[in-house]
Amino acid sequence: MSKSPAVSLYDTTLRDGTQGEGVNFSAHDKLRIAHELDAFGMHYIEGGWPGSNPKDMEFFELAKTQKFKNAKIAAFGSTRRANLAVEDDPQVKMLIDAGTPVVTFYGKSWLLHVTEVLRTTPEENRAMIRDTVRFCKEAGREVIYDAEHFFDGFKDEPEYALSTLAAALEGGADFLVLCETNGGSLPHEVEEITRKVQARFPGAKIGIHSHDDGGLGVANALASIRAGAVQVQGTMNGYGERTGNCNLTTVVPNLALKMGYEGIVPDLTKLTALSKFVDDVANLPHFNRAPFVGSTAFSHKGGTHVNAVQKLARSYEHIQPTAVGNRQVVLVSDMSGQDNILRKAQEMGFDLKRGEESRRILDQIKQRENDGYEYEAADASFELLLRRELGLYQPSFKLLEYHTTHRQHGERGLDTCEATVKIELNNERIYTVEEGDGPVNALDQALRKALATAHPELAKVSLCDFKVRILDSKSGTAAKTRVLIESTDGVDSWGTVGVDFNIIDASWEALRESLEFYLLRKKQPRGA
Known part of the structure; x- marks a missing residue:
C-alpha cells in the first residue's frame, strides 16, 4: 500500500461532543480523557470554550500544568463581535488567556447567517474573521479557522463563502476547516466542493468538520480527504449535538486500513479500549453495534x-x-x-x-x-x-425452597419486600430471611447470606445490569418473561438468562446461575 500524504486528527469530544444529549464531563474527566487521547496519538484536542462555563475554565487551568506527548490542546471560540475592535472583545481575550498553543474559532460562511443571524454586513463579517485570525496569530498561536455552515453557504452563494476563507487566509490562518454543520450534504457534494476550495486556494491546508444528521458524517469526512483535505475533525464514539459528529472510532481505522494512512496513529490496536474508556467516563453504555469497536462488530x-x-x-x-x-x-x-x-x-x-x-x-x-x-x-x-x-456440572448448592412477599401499607405509603431462601450446602440445611428493594433484590440478599459463610468471595460479585423482556405481549400480564443479568467481580463480567411466565422465577433462575457460575469457575476452571 502506497504512503499517502499526512492527515492530522482533531478531536473535539471535550467540546462539541459534550453538546450531545446525556454527555457531561467534569474538568477532571476532561483531563483524564485528554491524556488517553494524547497517548493514542491524537494530534489536536479541543478542550472547550474558555469563559462559556466554569468547567471549561478549570480544564484549561489544569491543562497548563500538564505535559502532552503527541497532542496540541486547542481553545475554541468565535470571531470578534460585529462593530467591536478585536482587542476589546472579552471572548477573544479569553481564547488567548487560556494559554493553549492552538486557537480554533468559527465564523460565518453562509450569507443567510450573516444577514439574518449576525445582522451585519457581508464585509463586516469578513473583517471579523480576518481581524480575529490576525489577533491570535500576533499572540503566537496556531490558528484553525472553522468555516461554519460552509457547504450550505457555498451552495447558496459560492463566491461569498469562498471570500470568507480568503479573509481567514489574509489574517494568517494555518487551517481552513470546512464545516458541514447541518449534516445534510451528500459525499459527492462534499468531495466536489472541497476540490473547488483546493483549486481556489492551492497550498492552503484544508480540514473537514462533518455532522451525522444524514448518517454520512464519516462518509463526508472521507470524501473530503479524497479531495485533498488534510485534517479530520470529529468526536470519540460520534458524540455531538443532534445525531452527533463524525465518529473518530470509525473514520480513523478507515483512513489507516483502507485509504493508506497507516501511520496516522502509533498503535491502532488501542482504539477499542479507548472507545470504551470514553464511554465509561461519560457513564454511557457502549454501542455494541459500532463499526470496528463494537462487541458485535466481528x-x-x-x-x-x-x-x-x-x-x-x-x-x-x-x-x-x-x-x-x-x-x-x-x-x-x-x-x-x-x-x-x-x-x-x-x-x-x-x-x-x-x-x-x-x-x-x-x-x-x-x-x-x-x-x-x-x-x-x-x-x-x-x-x-x-x-x-458433558457431565462436568457440579452444583455448589441445592435449592430446597424460596419464598417472596411484598406488603404495601396504603395509608402510610410504606412497602416491604422480603425473601426467604432454604438451601442445602455441604450437607447442611441453611435458612435465611432478608429484606430488599423489590423481591429480586430481596432474593439476591437472602441467597448471598445463605452462601456467605462457605463462600465469602461472593462479596466481590455485584449485578451491573438487569434487563426484563416480555416475550409475548399479547398475553398481557400472563406473558412469558425473559430476564438477562450481567454480573461482575470487578475484573470479569458474565451474563445469565432466565425465562418463565413468572417474572420472579425467571429472575431467580438468572440470579442463581450468576452466582453458581462464579463459584463453579473458582473451583472448576474452564475445560476442567
Missing part, C-alpha cells in the same frame, strides 16, 4: 457464516479484529450450526468434537431459544448448559 451467528470464518476469517470479516483491538465472537442461538457450538466450546476450553454430543447440545439450544432463552448475551448460562450436557 460477531458471527449464522451457521454458514461460522463455518466459513472457521476456514477463512476474511471471508466474512473486512479486517482482522485485532487490528483495532477487538476480537472475533461466535454467537450461539437458534440460527447456530454445529460449528457455532464447537467454536464456542473451544473458546471456553472444552474438548467437544463434531458428532452426536454436539448435535444433542445444538438441539437443546434451539429448543430452549424457541422457549424464549437467549444465549448471545448469556455466555455463563451457555457454559453451565454445556457442563451439564
